[in-house]
Amino acid sequence: MKRKHRRLVFVVTGLVLLGAAAGLVLVAFEDSLVFFYSPTDLIEKDIPEGRRFRVGGLVEEGSVIRLADGLTVSFRVTDLSETVPVIYKGVLPDLFREGQGVIAEGHLDASGVFTAETVLAKHDENYMPPEVADALRASGKWKGADAE
């Protein structure tokens, strides 16, 4: 094989790999991108039931109820304009509290209840999930100290 041919082998291998990587990325993006919505978005946009996404806002005061099995928790997430009911079975994060920021990942069921598979809470006193802060700002209800 001449030098040119050899080089061609590597260039073609590289391109094939690049194509394979691009294909994998596209397929994975199709399936696994998780969008974030605020409760207001949920009302405005018609999100199909069963589709996986994240919803974030504040845990509405007085809305946290522990169901009879002791493990399932129901609460409402609010951006202070709209609210969405959420149920979650499992151990809540350490900093899950009423009135604090929260992000839940899961899907809507037929009755419009958001079934969460994971619940993320803020990790310290000063931290508000950025998506939640933006959602509150968008609903015009942002009251916290604005860092930016």
Add this chain to the structure above:
Amino acid sequence: MIAEIGHYALILALLVALVQGTLPLIGAQTGNAAWMAVARPASVGQMLFIGISFGCLTYAYVVSDFSVMNVAQNSHSAKPLMYKISGVWGNHEGSILLWAMILALFGMAVALFGGNLPPTLRARVLAIQAWIAVGFLAFALFTSNPFLRLDPAPFEGSDLNPLLQDPGLAFHPPFLYLGYVGFSMAFSFAVAALIEGRVDAAWARWVRPWTLVAWSFLTLGIAMGSWWAYYELGWGGFWFWDPVENASFMPWLAGTALLHSAIVTEKRDALKSWTILLAIIAFSLSLLGTFLVRSGVLTSVHAFATDPTRGVFILAFLVIVIGGSLTLYAIRAPKLKAGGLFAPISREGGLVLNNLLLTAACSTVLLGTMYPLALDALDLGKVSVGPPYFNGTFGPLIMPLLVAAAIGPFLTWKRADLPGVLGRLKLAFAVTAVVFVGSWMATTGGSPLPAIGLGIAAWLFTGAMIEFAGRIKLFRAPLSVSFNRARHLPRSAYGMTIAHAAIAIVVASIIVSQVWRTEHIALMHPGEQVEVAGYTFTFKGVRDLAGPNYSAQRAEFVVTRDGEPITRLFPEKRTYPSQDMTTTEAAIHTTWLADLYAVIGDPDGEGGWSVRIYHNPLVPWIWLGAIMIVVGGAVSLTDRRLRVGAPRRARAAAGADAKPQTA
């Protein structure tokens, strides 16, 4: 006073770095030996001043001098001494200072051990190293000064984030930084070589050990971080494809590729410009990692610094370093003399395939990490890219690499006989088939992917063993001959065998721990029992406990198996009043084949507690495997040919064919 000395020393270090970055570079260009000679003492001086500065900050932490703002914000007088010290780098300002100190440490190592480097190359390497230091020192002084005072000084500090008060995380950043910053050496050598317009085997022989050092530390740092996440975050997982984790994983992937391509450059004088490009990429990804974590563009567990001016500074620095070095590469790389020829099926060809797969895998991680940021910055919506994406892209690209990694070491340089090599791997084929069929049957009806993964891990492990056995002619020659051959085998060959086998162990452990793990979530009352993976967990109740700077609720589980006592587990929930924060302390008992892992959640107010119990098979082997990889790196480093500062012979050879080239 001490803080002012530290501040002043930092300014002096910046000035020294400016001199070190300028004079030697001009000296090397004009052939002025005296100016070039400035580089060595300057880099020692730079290290000295940064060391003083770092020492001063550490002192302020140890004596809890709360008149220093950084100490007041991140320390507490009641904190144990170890966390006072680790608090120095547990915050933004201190960690940048640590970064700069490690950078200076590497620079000083070149100055001290680089006596036999060609003087122009040494001067240029140290000058480039100094310019990186200028960037970081200026960043520290102008945006992140750790020595700012508070007046009046508060009576008590506001404490370190309790999640970081942990032995695993105390030493995670220094190792991670030794890795990140270690790649600056490969980078400086690469840029210096581009300026010189010459890359030879001696150059590669210098770059390889430094890359190996950096890569080994990075491996250790990543493993420690993942271990910490495993026991401290209390989710039972060890890798979340979190952007911060990816930030350290990308340089690791690029560094692994660099490690392999540098072999080709050293042994065969080929792939020169590719090796240089990889060196630039590996360090650029390290800088990108620093940017991601330090600028506050991400918000995750690790991102505890938020200040846009810092972000802009690091971004500008990134653009200058990456853009500048790639521009230089574009201008100079075509002038590099092409090296030895090789056929596609050859050791070189195998290493090229390794590089292509690693860079492709690294690109998908980069894309998945940056995509949500880009989308957010362009106001196109908020998305998160989670584990399914990375499993779906990274997995399929890395599996062929593991297949090839078993074959590559058998291939001969220049041209190899693939059917012959596969013939030698008959045993590996058999083992792979057995493991594949066995594990597929064990996953009853599930996806075949775990079985394929385990088969590939078995393939790599057996392949590495057969290759080693072949080298020492095990069972083909008398045992005494094999023993003798084993004794005289180069250490780098041992290093490779250990590292490849360890990778196989890590991959197999990750797959097993994911597929066969048992998770049990329940509401338990004292006295209740639950059975998880054959172990009986009896919940004894929860009691209150006081720690040095926290109060805790500690649960007790008695674990038995078939009536035999195994262990007692004490998971805790800790509340740190100084930060009004709660952390979960998982209780872990390891049998070395599996971890029993217990965490407590919230009480239901009527005597019940929500608890999570996991049985995580083979998880300990993930860390043991990672340690083995590092051991492989360390063994390889002791190889006589690679010993730092050893290439005396190489230099003499290089000197003979060194033709001065005009830049």
